[in-house]
Amino acid sequence: xxxxxxxxxxxxxxxxxxxxxxxxxxxxxxxxxxxxxxxxxxxxxxxxxxxxxxxxxxxxxxxxxxxxxxxxxxxxxxxxxxxxxxxxxxxxxxxxxxxxxxxxxxxxxxxxxxxxxxxxxxxxxxxxxxxxxxxxxxxxxxxxxxxxxxxxxxxxxxxxxxxxxxxxxxxxxxxxxxxxxxxxxxxxxxxxxxxxxxxxxxxxxxxxxxxxxxxxxxxxxxxxxxxxxxxxxxxxxxxxxxxxxxxxxxxxxxxxxxxxxxxxxxxxxxxxxxxxxxxxxxxxxxxxxxxxxxxxxxxxxxxxxxxxxxxxxxxxxxxxxxxxxxxxxxxxxxxxxxxxxxxxxxxxxxxxxxxxxxxxxxxxxxxxxxxxxxxxxxxxxxxxxxxxxxxxxxxxxxxxxx
Ligand code: SF4
Ligand code: SF4
Numbered sequence: 032x033x034x035x036x037x038x039x040x041x042x043x044x045x046x047x048x049x050x051x052x053x054x055x056x057x058x059x060x061x062x063x064x065x066x067x068x069x070x071x072x073x074x075x076x077x078x079x080x081x082x083x084x085x086x087x088x089x090x091x092x093x094x095x096x097x098x099x100x101x102x103x104x105x106x107x108x109x110x111x112x113x114x115x116x117x118x119x120x121x122x123x124x125x126x127x128x129x130x131x132x133x134x135x136x137x138x139x140x141x142x143x144x145x146x147x148x149x150x151x152x153x154x155x156x157x158x159x160x161x162x163x164x165x166x167x168x169x170x171x172x173x174x175x176x177x178x179x180x181x182x183x184x185x186x187x188x189x190x191x192x193x194x195x196x197x198x199x200x201x202x203x204x205x206x207x208x209x210x211x212x213x214x215x216x217x218x219x220x221x222x223x224x225x226x227x228x229x230x231x232x233x234x235x236x237x238x239x240x241x242x243x244x245x246x247x248x249x250x251x252x253x254x255x256x257x258x259x260x261x262x263x264x265x266x267x268x269x270x271x272x273x274x275x276x277x278x279x280x281x282x283x284x285x286x287x288x289x290x291x292x293x294x295x296x297x298x299x300x301x302x303x304x305x306x307x308x309x310x311x312x313x314x315x316x317x318x319x320x321x322x323x324x325x326x327x328x329x330x331x332x333x334x335x336x337x338x339x340x341x342x343x344x345x346x347x348x349x350x351x352x353x354x355x356x357x358x359x360x361x362x363x364x365x366x367x368x369x370x371x372x373x374x375x376x377x378x379x380x381x382x383x384x385x386x387x388x389x390x391x392x393x394x395x396x397x398x399x400x401x402x403x404x405x406x407x408x409x410x411x412x413x414x415x416x417x418x419x420x421x422x423x424x425x426x427x428x429x430x431x432x433x
Contacts, residue, residue, distance in 0.1 A: 067332040068285040076124035083287035100199035104207040105141040108158035119160035126167040140171035140195035147229025204258035208265040209273035212343040212412035219261035219291040237390035240409035246311035270340040303339025344425035378422035385414035
């Protein structure tokens with residue numbers, strides 16, 4: 032038992048449930064395929080992708096000449112073994128599977144942290160191993176975007192979406208499973224945030240500084256872009272101070288689903304994170320975007336009971352409290368116990384990445400070091416997310432290091 036749930040019981044309850052139909056395609060939207068995937072060997076990943084896509088009947092969607100965009104998590108320039116970015120061999124397995132079925136217009140595209148320009152993309156592709164995809168898929172260098180109107184009833188009227196995603200006939204979202212300082216976890220839903228160009232992402236943090244509002248924006252973004260299928264790389268995941276400064280955590284799984292919301296729900300459980308403590312999942316259930324009781328888990332790997340993932344420092348204070356205390360405590364204590372970024376000056380290399388990503392533009396570089404004031408900070412942790420030197424940790428206002 033942890034955080035109020037028993038993962039084995041919760042996953043078992045998902046098996047063999049009647050499936051919710053997707054009224055647009057006739058496919059079962061709430062199937063989540065979970066497969067043991069022990070390593071990043073190409074044969075292992077090719078087999079896993081084929082089994083996932085067979086289970087979801089993805090081949091039925093394909094037609095000659097269609098333009099497919101594969102959206103990895105390319106948060107920033109990190110090597111494949113650092114568990115920050117989607118492993119390139121998984122992207123290659125997806126591209127190979129598509130090519131074997133006659134689809135050859137395949138583009139790999141993401142908008143990493145920082146400015147959205149070709150030089151940044153080139154660096155990220157090089158370090159993350161994506162250059163090895165050349166020949167199997169095109170790497171995107173088009174840095175334009177389009178304004179895409181949201182469906183009726185959304186609080187957002189539109190989103191600016193990078194061209195290769197806005198123009199795609201079919202979108203395959205290939206996320207990395209990680210903890211996340213602001214959103215608790217990062218899976219398929221959060222991966223769609225990379226559809227927004229470059230420094231417009233911090234602007235969204237500034238527009239929605241409250242967690243619930245930011246969670247709603249992420250759900251509306253996913254509901255606007257609507258990836259056709261999502262694959263999650265959970266072979267080596269990240270725990271602790273994700274999405275960039277955490278620790279690698281071997282899981283040995285991949286997941287796939289047409290239903291990005293239901294899939295994150297299952298992925299959270301596999302991390303030992305109670306979905307109710309993840310604002311975007313709690314809100315997705317409340318909004319009726321999926322129903323946990325309608326999820327069917329297929330495959331060979333879901334019945335497991337792992338040690339819960341270490342949470343990000345920013346989430347630790349409320350993490351050990353029972354549910355009924357979190358609301359009142361969080362309201363009363365928020366002001367004095369607000370988590371804030373704190374610089375370890377000796378580690379700072381003065382690169383300025385934190386300053387360019389800080390939504391309220393608080394951070395300045397002086398004397399070759401970052402200066403991070405507390406006043407005005409919205410605790411979004413974009414600065415920690417992009418810092419290449421792991422120089423930013425989270426502390427409470429009272430001064431206790433978490
Ligand atoms: S200082 Fe860091 S946590 Fe605070 S608003 Fe800026 S980027 Fe966000
Ligand atoms: S804190 Fe990190 S991101 Fe900011 S200037 Fe220093 S090294 Fe760069």
